[in-house]
Amino acid sequence: MLMPEKTTPIQQKNNIPRINESPAVFMDSSMINDSRLLEVAAKLAARERLDAADGMALMTTKDLLGLGAMANAVRRSLRGKKAYYVLNRHVNYSNVCVNHCVFCAYWRAPQQEGAFCLSPDEAARQALEEPDLDLSELHIVGGCHPDLPFDYYLELLRALKKARPKATLKAFTSVEVAHFAEISGKSPEQILVELKEAGLGSMPGGGAEVFAPRVRRELCPRKADAKTWLEIAGMAHNLGIPTNATMLYGHIETPEERVDHILKLRDQQDISGGFTAFIPLAFHPGNTGLKARFCGTTGMDDLRVMAASRLLLDNFPHIKAYWVMLGPKLAQVALNFGADDLDGTIVEERITHMAGAQTAPGLTENALRGMIEAGGFEPVRRDSCYNSLEDVE
Numbered sequence: 313m314l315m316p317e318k319t320t321p322i323q324q325k326n327n328i329p330r331i332n333e334s335p336a337v338f339m340d341s342s343m344i345n346d347s348r349l350l351e352v353a354a355k356l357a358a359r360e361r362l363d364a365a366d367g368m369a370l371m372t373t374k375d376l377l378g379l380g381a382m383a384n385a386v387r388r389s390l391r392g393k394k395a396y397y398v399l400n401r402h403v404n405y406s407n408v409c410v411n412h413c414v415f416c417a418y419w420r421a422p423q424q425e426g427a428f429c430l431s432p433d434e435a436a437r438q439a440l441e442e443p444d445l446d447l448s449e450l451h452i453v454g455g456c457h458p459d460l461p462f463d464y465y466l467e468l469l470r471a472l473k474k475a476r477p478k479a480t481l482k483a484f485t486s487v488e489v490a491h492f493a494e495i496s497g498k499s500p501e502q503i504l505v506e507l508k509e510a511g512l513g514s515m516p517g518g519g520a521e522v523f524a525p526r527v528r529r530e531l532c533p534r535k536a537d538a539k540t541w542l543e544i545a546g547m548a549h550n551l552g553i554p555t556n557a558t559m560l561y562g563h564i565e566t567p568e569e570r571v572d573h574i575l576k577l578r579d580q581q582d583i584s585g586g587f588t589a590f591i592p593l594a595f596h597p598g599n600t601g602l603k604a605r606f607c608g609t610t611g612m613d614d615l616r617v618m619a620a621s622r623l624l625l626d627n628f629p630h631i632k633a634y635w636v637m638l639g640p641k642l643a644q645v646a647l648n649f650g651a652d653d654l655d656g657t658i659v660e661e662r663i664t665h666m667a668g669a670q671t672a673p674g675l676t677e678n679a680l681r682g683m684i685e686a687g688g689f690e691p692v693r694r695d696s697c698y699n700s701l702e703d704v705e
C-alpha cells in the first residue's frame with residue numbers, strides 16, 4: 313500500500329511533516345530475533361507501508377528488544393535525539409457524566425457524593441493557581457454533563473483564555489463535542505466553529521478507547537461510536553483545529569482490535585491530516601467496574617504498544633509516553649521505544665489517579681528535563697502544536 317502524496321491544509325498550516333518525506337530508516341537487523349519482525353524490518357527499509365498482518369506481528373512479538381530497535385530507528389530518523397515536553401495544566405471542569413463507562417473511576421451522577429462542577433470563574437482561578445508557571449497549554453476535559461447548556465462551555469473557554477492568554481486551550485474530546493451537539497441541537501461542525509471562536513486551539517485525544525464495536529458495547533455503550541469520533545476529529549482538522557488520538561489498552565481488547573484501532577486512525581490521518589500525537593493510555597483498574605478482572609498493564613505490554621504504534625502510524629508526527637499512566641521511569645525508557653514526547657507538568661490529574669495511579673499529581677520542568685537528559689535525549693520545550701519554545705524568551 314502506498315502512502316498519499318498530498319499534504320493536507322492543516323499539515324501545511326501547523327507545519328506537520330509527512331513521515332514518508334523523512335530520512336531513510338537505518339536499522340541494525342542483528343538486534344532482531346523474531347523472524348516475523350525481520351520481514352517487517354525489510355518492509356520498513358524499503359519504505360513500504362505496514363499492513364494488519366505486520367501489525368499483528370508487532371503487537372504479539374516477545375522480541376521486545378528487536379521491536380524496540382525498529383521503533384527507535386524510526387523515532388531517531390524523525391526526531392533525532394529530541395524529546396518534547398510542555399508546561400501545561402489540567403483543568404477538569406466537572407466529573408458529572410451520563411455515559412457511565414465501565415473502565416472509568418472518574419464519573420459521578422449529578423447528586424452523588426463527590427460530584428463537582430466548576431463555574432467558569434472557578435476554573436479560571438484554578439488555571440491561575442501557579443502564577444509563576446509560564447503555561448503553554450491548558451488541557452481541559454470533563455464528563456458529559458446532562459444539564460449544563462452549551463453556552464457554559466463557551467464561557468468556560470473565554471474565562472480560561474482571559475486568565476491565561478498565552479496558553480493554547482486544548483479542550484474537549486470528540487465525545488464531548490458529540491454530546492454538546494446532542495444537548496444543543498446544533499451540528500458538530502457548528503459546535504466546533506463556536507468553540508474555536510471562543511478560544512479553542514486544539515483538542516485532546518480522549519474518548520477513542522478501542523474502536524471495535526464489541527469492546528464499546530461491553531465497556532462504553534452510551535459513548536459516541538467510532539464513526540462519530542473519527543468524523544468529529546476530521547471536522548476539527550478541516551476547520552484548522554489540530555487534535556490528538558488515544559487508545560485505552562490493557563483490558564478486554566484483543567491484539568487484532570488494537571491493530572484495527574491504530575489502522576483506523578492512520579486511515580483518518582491520510583484523509584484529514586490534523587492529528588499531532590498518538591497517546592497509548594495504559595488502563596488503571598482501581599475503583600472501576602473492571603477492578604476484579606484486571607490488575608494493570610505490564611511493562612512489556614506498555615513498551616510493545618508504544619513501539620508498535622510508532623511503526624504502524626507512519627503519518628503521525630509524534631508518539632507520547634504519558635508519564636502519569638506509565639510512571640516517570642517507564643516513560644523515560646519509552647523514549648527508546650518510539651516515543652518522542654513525555655507530555656507535561658500537568659500540575660493536577662484526576663482521571664488516572666481516581667483509578668489508582670500512584671504517580672505524583674504533577675512534575676516540575678526541571679524534573680522533566682532531567683528525565684530526558686538522563687535518558688540520553690535533548691529536551692525540547694514545546695507548545696501545544698510541537699513548535700519548539702527553546703529559544704523563545
Ligand code: V47
Pocket residue numbers: 415416417515516517518519520521556557558560591593594595596597598600634637655663664667
Ligand atoms: O478518554 C478513563 C481514559 C482518557 C481510565 O490528548 C482511563 O494530549 C486509564 O485522553 N485508566 C482521558 N485511562 C485522558 C486522555 C489524555 C491524557 C493525556 C494526554 C492527552 C492528550 C489525552 O483517559 C479517557 C479514557 O480513554 N481513561 N478511565 C482508567 N481507568
Ligand code: SF4
Pocket residue numbers: 409410411412413416417418419454455456487532535
Ligand atoms: Fe464519562 Fe469520559 Fe468517564 Fe466515560 S470515560 S464515564 S465519558 S468521564
